[in-house]
Amino acid sequence: MQYNSSSKITGVGAYLPEKILTNHDLEKLVDTNDEWIVRRTGVKERRTAQKDEFSSDMAIKAVENLLTRHSAAIDEVDMIIVTTFTPDHLTPSVAALVQGYYGIQNAGTMDINAACTGFTYGLCVADSLITAGSFKKILLISSEATSKIMDYTDRNTCIIFGDAATAFVIEKTDGKGSILASSFNSDGKLAENVTCSVLSDRVNGRILTKDRLFQQEGKFLYEYVVKTIPDGVQNLLKKSQLSLEDIAWFVPHSANLRMIEALCKRLEFPMEKTLISNEYYGNTSSATIPLAIWMALQAARIKTGDKMVLYGFGGGLTHGGVVLEW
Structure with missing residues (x-):
């Protein structure tokens, strides 16, 4: 029996950082070349955020792109969900930062970290909240600043990843829902095969976080x-x-x-x-x-x-x- 969805996707936006990192650029950073990267991964280039540009900044810009196509997209939004494993902070959430920037009133906020499965989790959660009757309009954002956690001396990892953000609106419908x-x-027994660990130093008895490092x-x-x-x-x-x-x-x-x-x-x-x-x-x-x-x-x-x-x-x-x- 098919799931009785009560939501539909009504708006879509995206943001891609201006800075382009080509395979030829990576040749200067790590032992690799364009032919090897394309043959192994199919990637020709990727975007990277500016030094002072983080997941919340990209999320906001994705919403701005959404608004150019759907001017009323964030009106009456009552929940903001952001999928990311590269948040600006452990807390506050990226969703809260987006809510604060736009001043969206009476909206809940939460981040979901399911790494690369995050968007499908977020879409399912948004649809479930609407179908349950708890919410009517949800802003679902996926924003990833992978360049902030990348080791650009690891050629098996850094050649693959890039930065981007998207913004979707999911709304209650009285007709047929989208999710079938x-x-x-x-x-979790295989969790060690993809990790983003916090690197720390102990200084005067205190643990000071230095950086985050992604490995797979x-x-x-x-x-x-x-x-x-x-x-x-x-x-x-x-x-x-x-x-x-x-x-x-x-x-x-x-x-x-x-x-x-x-x-x-x-x-x-x-x-x-x-x-x-x-x-x-x-x-x-x-x-x-x-x-x-x-x-x-x-x-x-x-x-x-x-x-x-x-x-x-x-x-x-x-x-x-x-x-x-x-």
């Missing part, structure tokens, strides 16, 4: 994703009572083009019906899926009524997604 099904899984086991993750995610997608489709033949667009987390190609091969799903965002923007963690949707909307590729599978996977380890009808 959702499914999520995790395996790329080969392990590639094998895990290709082996595990196809079954996750099929289980999600089973819950929606649909098959891949019913799906207009597959929108996986844009971690690595070669990984996505392998996923599509395992699923026997065509790459030309797969939306990705990593070629010019890299792996933007929880922002990859909504960024791919924003890009496709800009190109008028997504049509009303299109059924889509959105599926994220990443640190935790977490994976899961939603089936929605546009």
